[in-house]
Amino acid sequence: MHPPEGYKKASPGQLCHLKRSLYGLKQPSRQWNTELCLKLLAYGFTQSVHDHCLFFLHSGHSFLILVVYVDDVLISGSDEGGIAAVKSYLDRLFTIKDLGYAKYFLGIELARGDKGLFLNQRKYVLDIVQDAGMLDCKPASTPLPPGLKLVAQQGDPLPTPDKYRRLIGRLLYLNMTRPDLTYVVQQLSQFVNSPHSSHWDADVHAIRYLKGNPSKGLFYPASSSSCLEAYSDADWGACLDTRKSLTGYCVFLGQSLIAWKTKKQVTISRSPAEAEYRALGNTVCELQWLSYLLHDLQVPFTTPITFWCDNQAALHIVENPVFHERTKHLEIDCHLVRNKFKDGFVLPKKISSSLQLADFFTKSLGVAAIVKFISKLGIVDLHQSPA
Incomplete structure (x- = not known):
């Protein structure tokens, strides 16, 4: 094969003899990961036990962070000399291609400025719209029609479900920089096994929404506090097929949105308070994991973590697990919220439903509500970025 761009050791006219394919088989990728980890550990890096793709190195006043995705590596830190030494070390071992300052990584565009960092996937969005043949379509102002509830077996089965599944996979990857798609992706991914025409129509509506704003992304300000803050919400009995509830949450580090999710709960809740309490439990687990990562990255944060919920009954259960007789059937793992509250890790507080940011992740809203929530989520x- 021809030498990749940036590979300077090959003489003009020379070709590479391919002995093993890194992406073709399971064994080569596993062996590559093992070899890379061993070399990084030998250099002095420590592998995070909370995310095995994360490596960090403390050396005096220098702190380096290295993130690995198969054979793509992103290095950051406070010492450019240390970063150059790590790149030289890896180049001697594996012959790497140095792309300089990060501008494009795994389909994510990184734009830096004096005021902060902006992440977006504009090219990826335009590729999705183009592959769907909808470059000339009329844009939509919402990811889904307001109030839409999708159910299974509605409409005619799609003759080519692979097209639907491929699109859902691409939307899942796009969700890394587009929290405004979290709810619609969760809803549409429920039907990948047997998609129908109604599901495809919702998919088309989501593409029309992307067509209207392909450049949206997340902005992380350069000056921000290290205070963690979480919002948790639930939509009781949201699934019309199973009557299971939806959990939605988002977590901020200062003004920066760092975590968000929409997920169907695994059991059927008997009341809105129970659904909200289960959502609180899921959010606390996410906060605990984030606290471990922040500790690895040497990012200080204060406890208790402010935890906003718009259901007063769920907050009463946190303060007193025998608040009501109907809570006796709750699993022990749900009371993780109360245990962390007693330990001083989280501080649940009441918030108005109109100010609940996690509400954006549990239902399809109108244009005015979406615009309000998008601005608050960062x-x-x-083309309008402060950077």
Whole structure:
């Protein structure tokens, strides 16, 4: 094969003899990961036990962070000399291709400025719209029609379900920089096994929404506090097929949105308070994991973590697990919230439903509500970015 761009050791006219394919088989990728980890550990890096793709190195006043995705590596830190030494070390071992300052990584565009960092996937969005043949379509102002509830077996079965599944996979990857798609992706991914025409229509509506704002992404300000803050919400009995509830949460580090999720609960809740309490439990687990990562990255944060919920009954259960007789059937793992509250890790507080940011992740809202929530979540347009 021809030498990749940036590979300077090959003489003009020379070709590479391919002995093993890194992506073709399971064994080569596993062996590559083992070899890379061993070399990084030998250099002095420590592998995080909470995310095995994360490596960090403390050396005096220098702190380096290295993130690995198969054979793509992103290095950051406070010492450029240390970063150059790590790149030289890896180049001697594996012959790497140095792309300089990060501008494009795994389909994510990184735009830096004096005021902060902006992440977006504009090219990826335009590729999705183009592959769907909808470059000339009329844009939509919402990811889903307001109030839409999708159910299984509605409409005619799709003759080519692979097209639907491929699109859902691409939307799942796009969700890394587009929290405004979290709810619609969760809803549509429920039907990948047997998609119908109604599901495809919702998919088309989501593409029309992307067509209207392909440049939206997340902005992380350069000056921000290290205070963690979480919002948790639930939509009781949201699934019309199973009557299971939806959990939605988002977590901020200062003004920066760092975690968000929409997920169907595994059991059927008997009341809105129970659904909200289960959502609180899921959010606390996410906060605990984030606290471990922040500790690895040497990012200080204060406890208790402010935890906003718009259901007063769920907050009463946190303060007193025998608040009501109907809570006796709750699993022990749900009371993780109360245990962390007693330990001083989280501090649940009441918030008005109109100010509940996690509400954006549990239901399809109108245009005015979406615009309000998007601005508060730190989602901005590339052409209007402060950077």
